[in-house]
Amino acid sequence: MKDILLDRLNRIEDLEQRKLLKQIVTGVFLNLVEYQEDLNRKLEERVFNEVEDQEDRHDIYVTLCAREEIDPIHEFLYPMLAADTEPKTCDLRSVTEQMQRGEEALLMTLFLQCDYSKLKELLRGKRTFRGEIVTTGGTRSIQVRLRQNLTYIRELEKLYFIFQKNNVPWKTVNHPYAGKFFDVLWTGGEQPTSAEEELLEVRIFLEEFEAYKKLDMVPMWNIERLELKNVGFPVPAADRINFEHVLSLRKTGTQHGYLVDGDEALIRYIKRMPEELNIVSPQDKSGNWNVLKITQPTPTKLGRLAYELVSNKxxxxxxxxxxxxxxxxxxxxxxxxxxxxxxxxxxxxxxxxxxxxxxxxxxxxxxxxxxxxxxxxxxxxxxxxxxxxxxxxxxxxxxxxxxxxxxxxxxxxxxxxxxxxxxxx
Known part of the structure; x- marks a missing residue:
């Protein structure tokens, strides 16, 4: 634009008119042109500073671990559910009340370490097995059946919708262990005669599946749940309707992948910068944001995993x-x-x-x-x-x-x- 104006000025032969027009152009139009060029430069910087999402930042790694062997300070593996770190207990009184109402009662959840073709029979039918409950009042024979536990499959479903909200392409999570958890349901047999009895032990005999039975197993993955607070105050976005919320990633690590988990109505757009996340939202107040940190795996020289670590990389x-x-x-x-x-x-x-x-x-x-x-x-x-x-x-x-x-x-x-x-x- 400056070159065009200079060319037009040089074509004016009358020096007085050229001088007058030059003063007008210098005082009005050049300031407008410089202002526009400055805005264009800033817009270009924002576009090119936005980090292109690298696919490997969102690779999911999974494995399986016994509850007592969970490392709370592991470099990149965390339980899929925080509640899995606590021992599971069975309330005999509530279980007995369910049985008296003619319902099936959940006794425990176990893991079957076998391939899918062997699990087909359990998934298709309602095969029952023999079991025993040991209480302070004695040992009683019971009848149980196995039902697939969908807890971890539902966690993968939640993760899928979080990917959608963040406009990140979904890639199937390679989780070979999620579908091998089964709930043990008490379907019949002897029941405690006294409400004061306490449950001491549950024994389940799974016949040909007995060799595959594993108790107190916890699925692990490389996703850590964080709560990050805004850096400063939200600033108006370019549309003058929404606001930009900035989350710093310097402390948590800029090399990892991040997904924002929140109400879809409060998230218009999320862009990843080299050291921060920018969330464009109609929310005009500072607050905490739930963020999933997809931690990049790091080699460790101490200890080894009991089950194979697999990924969708x-x-x-x-x-x-x-x-x-x-x-x-x-x-x-x-x-x-x-x-x-x-x-x-x-x-x-x-x-x-x-x-x-x-x-x-x-x-x-x-x-x-x-x-x-x-x-x-x-x-x-x-x-x-x-x-x-x-x-x-x-x-x-x-x-x-x-x-x-x-x-x-x-x-x-x-x-x-x-x-x-x-x-x-």
């Missing part, structure tokens, strides 16, 4: 980065093989065949890890089956079918017009 490759920059689904078997092999969790699996079928045959050994994501466009019964056959590169792990389920669930998100299933080749 993708392998670093040019084709992977290019496909994420240009998200076009290529409907070819080569693209399916690329997706299946793009995760670190797929190192133990090899995709060998893809087959399209009209109907299910019950031979699949996988399950959907995103049951909370629904397809409101297509009817499930009208979809064809995409059968993915894998070959295992190792055989000693009880979570191989769960790792396969994770890979199949990710492929399902790319091909929603099919029902994706996995089986062994």
């Amino acid at each position: 993708r392998k670093s490759s040019f084709t992977g980065r290019f496909s994420r920059k240009h998200p076009v689904v290529v409907r070819a078997k080569g693209e399916i093989a690329r997706i299946a092999g793009s995760f670190e969790a797929s190192d133990d699996l090899e995709l060998v065949q893809v087959e399209i079928r009209d109907e299910a045959d019950g031979e699949e050994v996988t399950y959907g890890m995103n049951p909370f994501i629904s397809d409101n466009v297509r009817v499930e019964n009208d979809k064809k089956r995409m059968r993915l056959r894998f070959r295992a590169r190792r055989s000693e792990s009880f979570i191989l079918q769960d790792l396969m389920s994770f890979v199949v669930s990710e492929i399902q998100m790319y091909f929603p017009e099919y029902v994706c299933e996995g089986e062994w080749a």
Whole structure:
């Protein structure tokens, strides 16, 4: 703009007119031009200073740990539920009252350390087992059944909606342990004769599942819940309607991923800066914000994990980065093989065949890890089956079918017009 004005001035031959116009331009228009250029520069800085979300900052790592072995000062692993750190107790009086009303009563929750195909029978039916309760009044025989505990699957569902509120792309959480927890329900048998009896012990005999039974197990992941307060006072946003709330990340670590958990009506937009989070919200007062810190894993030389640490981390490759920059689904078997092999969790699996079928045959050994994501466009019964056959590169792990389920669930998100299933080749 300054060059245009200078060119126009130089074309005026009358020096008096040129001098007068130069004074007018210098006093009015140049200040306006400089003001506009300054605003454009500030806007450009804000745009380029916003940190591009790096996918690996939101990778979720999970494992399993015995309650008594939880490290409260672990570098990056935390219990999925804080309540799991406390021992679970069973109130015999309330349980007995439920039984007297003809209801099933929860006695405990256990973990079954076996693969998915062995758990199918428990998931489909209401098989009962023999048990005993030991009280101050003696030992009584009872009858129990197992019901899948959905507590940790619901936590993954909550995490999914938090990702949506933060406009962060969802990637299936590879949690092979979440679906292997079962509630032990007291369905019948002898009951305590006195209300004063105290429960001493519960014994459950699971027949062929007895060898897989584990008590007091706690799922762990790399998500820490924080409560962060505004830095200073909220300032009006550019729209003059909302306000910007700044949360400093210097103390908690700028290398980690962060998600804001709050009322969706109070969050208009969230942008990540190098050392802070900016929340644009209609809320005009300072306050505390609930934030999920997705901690980056760090190698530790002390101790080791009893159960395998797995994640939904993708392998670093040019084709992977290019496909994420240009998200076009290529409907070819080569693209399916690329997706299946793009995760670190797929190192133990090899995709060998893809087959399209009209109907299910019950031979699949996988399950959907995103049951909370629904397809409101297509009817499930009208979809064809995409059968993915894998070959295992190792055989000693009880979570191989769960790792396969994770890979199949990710492929399902790319091909929603099919029902994706996995089986062994």
